[in-house]
Amino acid sequence: MTAPLGRMLRHEWRGLVADRTAWLVLGLFGFLVAYAVMNGATWNRTQSRTLDSAAAQADARLAGLRQALDSLPADAPPPGPFGRDPRSPASVGGRDGAQYTVLPPGPLAATAVGQSDLLPQYFQVSMRSRQTFANAQEIENPSNLLEGRFDLAFVIGSLFPLLILALSYNLLSAEREQGTLALVASQPVSLGRHLLAKVLVRGGFITLVAIVVALVSLAAAGVSLTGPGAPARIGLWILVVVSYGALWFAAALAANVVPRSSAANAVLLATVWLAVVVVVPAVLNVVAKTTHPVPSRVELISAMRTASNDASARGAALLAKVYGDHPELAPSESVDAGEFMSRTYAVQDEVDRQIAPVLARFDEQLVRQQQLAERYRFLSPAVVTHAALTDLAGTGAPRYRAWLDQVLGFHQQWQEFFIPRAFRRQWLTPADFDAIPRFRYQAEPDSAVRGRVAVGLLGLAIPTVVLLLLAGNRIRRFEVAG
Amino acid sequence: MLEAIGLTKTYDGSVALDDLNLTVRAGEVFCLLGANGAGKTTTINLFLRFIAPTKGTARIAGLDVADHPLETKRHLAYIPEQVTLYRHLTGLENLEYFSVLGGHPDYTEEQLLGFFDQVGLSRDAAGKRVGTYSKGMRQKVGIAIARAKQATALLLDEPTSGLDPKASNEFSELLRFMSVSGVAVLMATHDLFRAKESGTRVGIMKRGRLVTTLDTGDVGHADLEKIYLQHMHD
Numbered sequence: 001m002t003a004p005l006g007r008m009l010r011h012e013w014r015g016l017v018a019d020r021t022a023w024l025v026l027g028l029f030g031f032l033v034a035y036a037v038m039n040g041a042t043w044n045r046t047q048s049r050t051l052d053s054a055a056a057q058a059d060a061r062l063a064g065l066r067q068a069l070d071s072l073p074a075d076a077p078p079p080g081p082f083g084r085d086p087r088s089p090a091s092v093g094g095r096d097g098a099q100y101t102v103l104p105p106g107p108l109a110a111t112a113v114g115q116s117d118l119l120p121q122y123f124q125v126s127m128r129s130r131q132t133f134a135n136a137q138e139i140e141n142p143s144n145l146l147e148g149r150f151d152l153a154f155v156i157g158s159l160f161p162l163l164i165l166a167l168s169y170n171l172l173s174a175e176r177e178q179g180t181l182a183l184v185a186s187q188p189v190s191l192g193r194h195l196l197a198k199v200l201v202r203g204g205f206i207t208l209v210a211i212v213v214a215l216v217s218l219a220a221a222g223v224s225l226t227g228p229g230a231p232a233r234i235g236l237w238i239l240v241v242v243s244y245g246a247l248w249f250a251a252a253l254a255a256n257v258v259p260r261s262s263a264a265n266a267v268l269l270a271t272v273w274l275a276v277v278v279v280v281p282a283v284l285n286v287v288a289k290t291t292h293p294v295p296s297r298v299e300l301i302s303a304m305r306t307a308s309n310d311a312s313a314r315g316a317a318l319l320a321k322v323y324g325d326h327p328e329l330a331p332s333e334s335v336d337a338g339e340f341m342s343r344t345y346a347v348q349d350e351v352d353r354q355i356a357p358v359l360a361r362f363d364e365q366l367v368r369q370q371q372l373a374e375r376y377r378f379l380s381p382a383v384v385t386h387a388a389l390t391d392l393a394g395t396g397a398p399r400y401r402a403w404l405d406q407v408l409g410f411h412q413q414w415q416e417f418f419i420p421r422a423f424r425r426q427w428l429t430p431a432d433f434d435a436i437p438r439f440r441y442q443a444e445p446d447s448a449v450r451g452r453v454a455v456g457l458l459g460l461a462i463p464t465v466v467l468l469l470l471a472g473n474r475i476r477r478f479e480v481a482g
Numbered sequence: 483m484l485e486a487i488g489l490t491k492t493y494d495g496s497v498a499l500d501d502l503n504l505t506v507r508a509g510e511v512f513c514l515l516g517a518n519g520a521g522k523t524t525t526i527n528l529f530l531r532f533i534a535p536t537k538g539t540a541r542i543a544g545l546d547v548a549d550h551p552l553e554t555k556r557h558l559a560y561i562p563e564q565v566t567l568y569r570h571l572t573g574l575e576n577l578e579y580f581s582v583l584g585g586h587p588d589y590t591e592e593q594l595l596g597f598f599d600q601v602g603l604s605r606d607a608a609g610k611r612v613g614t615y616s617k618g619m620r621q622k623v624g625i626a627i628a629r630a631k632q633a634t635a636l637l638l639d640e641p642t643s644g645l646d647p648k649a650s651n652e653f654s655e656l657l658r659f660m661s662v663s664g665v666a667v668l669m670a671t672h673d674l675f676r677a678k679e680s681g682t683r684v685g686i687m688k689r690g691r692l693v694t695t696l697d698t699g700d701v702g703h704a705d706l707e708k709i710y711l712q713h714m715h716d
């Protein structure tokens with residue numbers, strides 16, 4: 001019969017309670033967690049306000065135009081080519097009715113700001129070309145951990161491991177140095193079990209602090225923990241935190257099963273932390289950017305300029321070509337005052353076509369960068385964790401990319417609706433108004449998020465198990481006096 | 483009870499223990515004598531499996547300590563030269579915890595305090611944090627832990643260093659009591675007087691080799707010292 005684990009845990013708990021440094025570490029950590037949550041929640045509130053007002057404004061614009069249309073006298077003169085008029089497709093499809101395509105924050109947005117403070121969360125979409133709003137957005141790689149706001153994801157991804165190591169870098173080495181290990185090791189209890197009791201108490205406590213303080217702070221900041229989708233995400237969030245913490249404790253364990261001084265352990269583990277949290281993510285980022293470089297912005301701008309000059313010079317010819325290719329687009333009444341506008345659309349269309357390859361290369365390279373970063377994120381558990389935490393918060397790269405695709409799709413729909421009408425100078429009717437495409441963000445199913453997070457959890461569990469197996473194997477050869 | 487068969491330990495070619503063959507039977511108190519660095523601690527550490535032997539085997543209750551590291555420790559109590567305890571806990575809490583580890587999780591507080599009575603540590607002191615103890619007091623807690631374990635083999639590495647004469651004397655009585663109860667005792671010591679007083683046999687070690695063993699009944703105090711010094715001068 002070996003010693004009951006419960007009694008061993010109680011003993012370790014007493015040790016932890018008596019340790020002032022441990023309390024300092026835990027208190028500091030609790031404070032950082034609470035502060036990070038407040039920080040995230042404040043940002044989230046500001047952003048939600050902006051996004052709500054953008055969405056409301058987009059609705060109000062169309063409603064206002066529609067109202068103006070309804071109240072227009074039947075004998076009103078037809079709109080001019082440049083005038084603001086609810087009947088003019090150029091006016092409604094252009095500035096006046098331009099739509100805001102909002103990416104609504106997820107239920108746990110306050111837990112991870114991610115890049116939501118760098119990347120636009122809405123675009124003003126009109127019938128003008130894509131460059132007027134989404135000018136080749138450069139999504140930063142999710143591996144840029146240390147940049148960005150002081151949010152909960154940063155505290156968990158970067159500081160949590162540091163505090164775990166502060167509590168556990170000398171689990172066995174300190175006992176060896178102080179001498180208590182000799183008396184423990186002369187008892188019929190394996191060193192593995194002794195270490196397990198230590199890790200369970202420290203790990204359990206610091207993880208509990210992380211989870212409880214985070215949830216309480218979220219609730220205090222007014223984040224609904226029971227809203228739609230929230231409980232499942234919180235459950236997964238807890239799983240990620242526990243798995244990530246377990247991995248770092250496993251690392252500390254693995255360092256301790258080799259008889260080494262506490263100081264050497266500290267140096268070794270600090271180096272590992274630096275590599276995992278700072279170096280590997282930064283290197284991943286650099287490698288992604290250098291192996292799949294995006295065309296330079298200068299190149300993009302000069303391509304646009306050339307295309308624009310070229311197309312403008314051939315304006316009349318281009319318009320004639322449009323009419324030749326699409327006779328149905330010719331206006332029924334030849335009002336030549338509108339000729340200028342039509343030429344603009346033809347020119348815009350031509351410019352878009354000419355720079356499409358450059359833009360496509362831009363997009364492709366960005367996607368390649370992202371794919372590379374995502375594939376190799378398993379090299380750094382910190383990146384895996386950060387990706388999972390932002391994913392759960394709804395501020396991750398996959399969600400942003402999906403939304404961007406939806407925005408571009410919507411832009412196309414919008415253009416397809418308005419441009420032909422503008423060419424034909426076909427005035428909008430109330431029935432047309434009802435048919436104007438509206439942007440509705442299609443949230444990806446929660447199962448997709450769960451799937452990605454599950455892969456991340458696996459990416460944390462596998463190295464944990466490997467480390468534990470190595471440690472378990474090595475500890476058998478541990479020499480208490482050596 | 484305790485058995486060393488060809489036990490050898492070398493560190494980078496230098497021999498710390500050279501082919502030790504030794505049996506300590508139940509009820510025997512075997513005292514290892516020898517100069518600093520003779521290999522006494524090495525011998526004890528090998529029985530505890532704190533280090534791995536280069537050659538040979540150490541057995542406790544017939545079991546090879548290499549194959550049964552936990553099982554053999556059930557039979558074993560150990561008092562090192564420096565008993566290092568958990569400083570932030572009281573003597574009583576330390577005794578309780580090491581009893582839990584040692585396989586006796588069910589002692590009542592009264593029973594635990596009884597062990598302190600036996601080793602001469604006041605109940606008052608037992609309730610204080612070990613961080614405030616003198617070396618001798620810690621040594622007494624170590625002895626109490628060993629007694630509470632009810633082991634059948636006892637490994638002692640200069641256990642009385644730092645004890646006052648009265649406590650040292652009490653310790654000899656403890657050894658006699660252990661011996662009568664059928665415990666096999668292996669003790670490393672520099673105290674020839676104690677060795678003769680409480681040992682049943684003594685062994686003299688020199689540069690890793692056990693050069694002589696004697697029954698204490700066969701020699702007087704003066705003889706033992708003479709023999710010891712003779713060996714040291716060779």
Ligand SMILES: Nc1ncnc2c1ncn2[C@@H]1O[C@H](COP(=O)(O)OP(=O)(O)OP(=O)(O)O)[C@@H](O)[C@H]1O
Nearest residue numbers: 482493497498516517518519520521522523524525
């Ligand atoms: N970790 C080690 N590395 C190298 N040599 C060691 C190590 N531990 C012990 N030794 C050597 O082994 C030899 C025996 O040491 P041991 O500690 O057994 O002596 P001892 O008889 O207990 O001495 P003392 O009376 O001073 O306690 C010494 O020469 C010592 O230098």
Ligand SMILES: [Mg+2]
Nearest residue numbers: 522523524639
């Ligand atoms: Mg010694």
